[in-house]
Amino acid sequence: MEKVSTITSRSLVMSSTNIDTDQIIPARFLTTTTREGLGKALFADWRYDAEGQPRPDFLLNTPEAVGRTVLVAGRNFGCGSSREHAPWALVDFGFRAVISTEIADIFRSNALKNGLVPVIVDEDTHAWLIAHPGAEVTVDVERCVLSLPGNREVSFPLESFARYCLLNGVDELGFLLSRMPAIEEYERRGAK
Amino acid sequence: MPARTLFEKVWASHEVVAETADTPAILYIDLHLTHEVTSPQAFTVLRERGLPVRRTDRTLATLDHSTPTDRAQLFGEVPIRLESARHQVEALERNAAAFGVELLGLKSDRRGIVHIIGPELGVTQPGKTIVCGDSHTSTHGAFGALAFGIGTTEVGHVMATQCLLQRKPKTLAVEVDGRLAPGVGAKDLILAIIGRLGVSGGTGHVIEYRGSAIEALSMEERMTVCNMSIEAGARAGMVAPDQTTFDYLQGRPRAPQGDAWEAALENWRALPSEPGASFDRVMQMDASEVLPMITWGTNPGMVVPVTGTIPASGDAVFQKSLQYMGFEPGQSMAGKPVDVVFVGSCTNARLSDLREVARVLRGRRVDKSVRMLVVPGSQQVKREAEAEGLHQVFLDAGAEWRESGCSMCLGMNGDTVASGRYSVSTSNRNFEGRQGTGARTMLASPLTAAASAVTGRITDPRELLA
Numbered sequence: 001m002e003k004v005s006t007i008t009s010r011s012l013v014m015s016s017t018n019i020d021t022d023q024i025i026p027a028r029f030l031t032t033t034t035r036e037g038l039g040k041a042l043f044a045d046w047r048y049d050a051e052g053q054p055r056p057d058f059l060l061n062t063p064e065a066v067g068r069t070v071l072v073a074g075r076n077f078g079c080g081s082s083r084e085h086a087p088w089a090l091v092d093f094g095f096r097a098v099i100s101t102e103i104a105d106i107f108r109s110n111a112l113k114n115g116l117v118p119v120i121v122d123e124d125t126h127a128w129l130i131a132h133p134g135a136e137v138t139v140d141v142e143r144c145v146l147s148l149p150g151n152r153e154v155s156f157p158l159e160s161f162a163r164y165c166l167l168n169g170v171d172e173l174g175f176l177l178s179r180m181p182a183i184e185e186y187e188r189r190g191a192k
Numbered sequence: 193m194p195a196r197t198l199f200e201k202v203w204a205s206h207e208v209v210a211e212t213a214d215t216p217a218i219l220y221i222d223l224h225l226t227h228e229v230t231s232p233q234a235f236t237v238l239r240e241r242g243l244p245v246r247r248t249d250r251t252l253a254t255l256d257h258s259t260p261t262d263r264a265q266l267f268g269e270v271p272i273r274l275e276s277a278r279h280q281v282e283a284l285e286r287n288a289a290a291f292g293v294e295l296l297g298l299k300s301d302r303r304g305i306v307h308i309i310g311p312e313l314g315v316t317q318p319g320k321t322i323v324c325g326d327s328h329t330s331t332h333g334a335f336g337a338l339a340f341g342i343g344t345t346e347v348g349h350v351m352a353t354q355c356l357l358q359r360k361p362k363t364l365a366v367e368v369d370g371r372l373a374p375g376v377g378a379k380d381l382i383l384a385i386i387g388r389l390g391v392s393g394g395t396g397h398v399i400e401y402r403g404s405a406i407e408a409l410s411m412e413e414r415m416t417v418c419n420m421s422i423e424a425g426a427r428a429g430m431v432a433p434d435q436t437t438f439d440y441l442q443g444r445p446r447a448p449q450g451d452a453w454e455a456a457l458e459n460w461r462a463l464p465s466e467p468g469a470s471f472d473r474v475m476q477m478d479a480s481e482v483l484p485m486i487t488w489g490t491n492p493g494m495v496v497p498v499t500g501t502i503p504a505s506g507d508a509v510f511q512k513s514l515q516y517m518g519f520e521p522g523q524s525m526a527g528k529p530v531d532v533v534f535v536g537s538c539t540n541a542r543l544s545d546l547r548e549v550a551r552v553l554r555g556r557r558v559d560k561s562v563r564m565l566v567v568p569g570s571q572q573v574k575r576e577a578e579a580e581g582l583h584q585v586f587l588d589a590g591a592e593w594r595e596s597g598c599s600m601c602l603g604m605n606g607d608t609v610a611s612g613r614y615s616v617s618t619s620n621r622n623f624e625g626r627q628g629t630g631a632r633t634m635l636a637s638p639l640t641a642a643a644s645a646v647t648g649r650i651t652d653p654r655e656l657l658a
Contacts, residue, residue: 017509018391018491022623027602031258031276033232033283035344045625050611074509076392079425079491080623081602082327083230084343102392105361105427106327110343159359161215172345173237176353179209179218183355186208186220 003169004115006140007096009069012059013133019073020080021107025089027081038085039092060093069096070137072129076100078107087111097139099146101126112162113172119146119156141166195466198432199363199398202338202463206321208355216357222320223250224350225306226293228284229257229604230325234348235287243352245291250354252315253288254296255281256305258604261567261594266298274606291351304570304596307331307538311415312572314444318433318460323350328538328620329428330421334414335441336433336463338398341422362472364397364426368405370480375654377548378413379540379618379637381405382420383485383495385477391493394426397472400465401431405479411440412544419539420620423492432464484652486525487622487635489513494622498526498640498652516624517632518612525634525650531613533564533591533645534627535638537601540618541569543576545638550582552642552656553589559648564591565607567599591645603628616644 029041047058054061071090077100078086087110090098097117108118117139121129128148129135138147144158158166165172176183196204203219211217224247226234231253238245245251258277264270272278281298288295296303302313307328310316318336323329325347332339342356349356366385372378386393399421401414409417414431421429431437438457441447448456483497490513496502502514504522514521519528535541535549546568558564566586568574574596577583583593600607601619603626609615611630618641619626622633636644639653646656 015508016512017507018493020491020621020623022602022621022626026625026629027604030229030604031274031280033280034236035233045629050629076395076425079391080327080422080621082325082341082343084233084325084345087343102395104392104425105395106341106343106422110345113343113345159216160213161357164214172357173241173349173352176218176349176355176357179355180353182208182218183220183353187354 001115001165001169001171004096004117004141004166006138007069007117008136008138010134010136011070011072011129012065012068013072013130014059015074015130017074018076018079021078021083021086022080024078024086025083030083030085035088037092038089039094042089042093064134067094069094070099070139071095071097072099074100075102077103079104082106082110084110087114087116091116099129112165115166117141117166121146121154121156125154195469197363197465197469197471198336198400198430198463199338202319202321203360205319211360216359218355219321219358221250221323221350221354221356223252223315223322225310225322225324225329226251226253226347227257227306227324227326228255228280230344231287231347232280232283233344234351235291237348238291238351245293245351247354248292248294251293251351252296253284253293254303254306254309255284255298257598257602259298259597260605261597261599261607263595266595268298277605301571304572305538305541305598307419308542308569308573311335311411312444312570314441314447317441317447317456318437319463323356327422328419330426331415331419331538333418333421333428333430334411335437336430336460338428338430340427361427362397364394364399365471365474366399366401366477367403367474368401368477368479369403370405370478371408372405372479372482375639375657376482376484377637377639378409378416380485381479381482382417383487383492383635384482386420386424386492387485387495388477389424389475391423391491392425394421394424397426399424399426399429400471401429402465406431407434410544411436412542415542416539420492423620433460484637484640484654486640486650488517488519488525490516490622490624492620492622492635496525498636498650500525526652528650529614530562530616530644530648530650532609532615533562533641534567534600534615534617534619535641536565536567536569536599537619538569539620540638541567541573543573545618546573546577546582548638549642550585552639552646552653553591554585556589556646558590558645561648562645564645565594565600566591567594568596570596600627602626609633616641616650
């Protein structure tokens with residue numbers, strides 16, 4: 001995994017609550033056997049019409065979406081299916097951080113394993129971000145701080161191990177493999 | 193030692209290394225279930241790193257999500273039409289063979305939806321940790337297992353190490369007393385619970401369903417309840433194992449036998465939460481107040497009694513949801529026209545569900561405006577249903593009777609609902625496009641689905657059961 005320390009971008013805002021992973025990437029795109037190239041399927045049913053043409057009014061199809069890496073989303077982003085194709089699609093499209101008041105458990109776990117930083121903020125900060133699409137923000141993983149225009153800073157919770165993995169580009173599998181003696185010892189004690 | 197909950201006991205006994213401020217716990221996984229959709233990229237990682245599947249004896253694979261439900265394609269008389277699905281099926285066949293993983297494949301008489309075959313085989317057992325790259329893994333918690341869905345990266349972790357890095361979740365007790373009324377089932381109960389909790393009310397928590405109403409449920413009903421824990425945001429739902437659990441498991445092909453059974457029973461009887469054990473949160477419900485439920489919107493928390501009305505007003509998401517569904521605020525749900533009825537999925541495709549459907553359909557016909565699909569949860573459910581003649585009831589009524597799989601729950605295999613059409617579905621998600629682009633899904637119980645199929649309109653099943 002690539003190291004992630006700071007992410008600076010103008011924000012894209014999708015204020016809907018409970019955006020589920022079926023919206024992020026519909027099931028018909030899950031028959032792939034690789035993880036690459038899913039960005040084109042990101043939000044496919046919202047992004048394209050029945051003929052497969054981009055809907056010009058959908059956020060990701062607008063000129064301002066180009067190059068933006070921070071998504072501000074409504075509460076409970078990423079709920080539903082455990083498909084890791086959701087963060088794969090978001091990252092492939094270019095996103096590096098998602099900001100919300102609440103992010104679903106499995107999605108958050110999957111996001112962290114792909115260098116997509118889940119940023120949980122308080123209601124007031126969130127309301128401000130929703131009301132100011134395009135605001136330039138910086139996600140500082142080292143300090144667990146989100147910087148907003150006007151030198152405002154708000155801290156966000158990030159589990160210490162997840163932070164360590166992001167900053168050092170460590171993937172969890174390597175860590176688990178390094179603990180194999182403890183795993184073998186557990187099995188010798190008699191796993192249930 | 194303070195009184196402990198069921199969850200705490202299962203968690204503690206699977207800690208290879210306990211969590212610290214700096215690192216999550218290393219949690220041992222007893223059983224890893226896997227399927228064709230969320231495993232290919234994990235096998236790729238193993239290949240890249242030269243790693244084996246470390247414990248093939250704790251790994252079981254099947255094909256369910258993208259598999260055809262028509263006989264000719266399933267059994268290879270004709271090729272699987274959907275090319276990408278065919279490739280995915282073939283990829284798991286290749287990977288399972290290469291890594292020595294047992295695969296209940298297309299022609300296996302034990303194949304079925306992963307969350308239906310685990311219990312059926314008896315590999316799902318109390319006190320186990322069970323994971324699968326599928327959010328409805330929560331189903332297995334009905335046995336007092338700690339079972340939760342994981343992403344594909346974690347699928348790879350379990351394959352390579354039989355462990356996961358996990359922070360200990362919080363606990364939520366959902367206490368349900370009273371008795372469910374006739375015509376009201378486990379599906380109605382869990383929809384009512386989600387309606388109360390909301391779709392993120394369980395985030396960060398493991399739910400323990402408890403109380404006299406839960407104790408009175410059969411194993412199949414408990415599975416329906418635990419299955420939809422994730423729809424309230426909880427990764428896992430659990431029910432304390434009891435005699436109902438033991439009776440279900442005894443004699444199953446892969447349940448412990450003989451002395452091992454007696455030893456297992458002793459362990460399992462020690463699992464339930466102790467009196468005085470505390471939960472981080474508690475929610476109480478009275479089962480006798482639950483009515484047949486149906487969803488009106490685009491997440492499972494948007495739910496009312498079948499006899500109820502859509503809320504009169506709401507926020508922008510409410511408006512968008514109603515626009516998608518083609519409904520107006522304040523409308524009654526009963527009487528709305530139905531185009532498709534789907535009986536199936538890991539929520540409601542077990543034998544007892546099919547019996548409920550047959551109860552309504554026997555001697556009746558599916559309305560001519562409705563396409564009804566009955567998809568058993570496993571090949572075993574299919575055989576058992578046919579042995580009872582249930583399939584004949586469905587066929588006589590004009591419904592389609594298919595081979596097992598996830599099918600129209602998520603439409604990956606081509607079983608889809610057309611854009612703009614209304615589906616009453618016994619599955620678990622009414623998200624936009626879940627059953628096909630533009631499909632409009634209303635979640636309900638098998639009884640309500642069957643009653644609505646007969647009338648062609650959303651119908652309170654109690655009207656047909658009288």
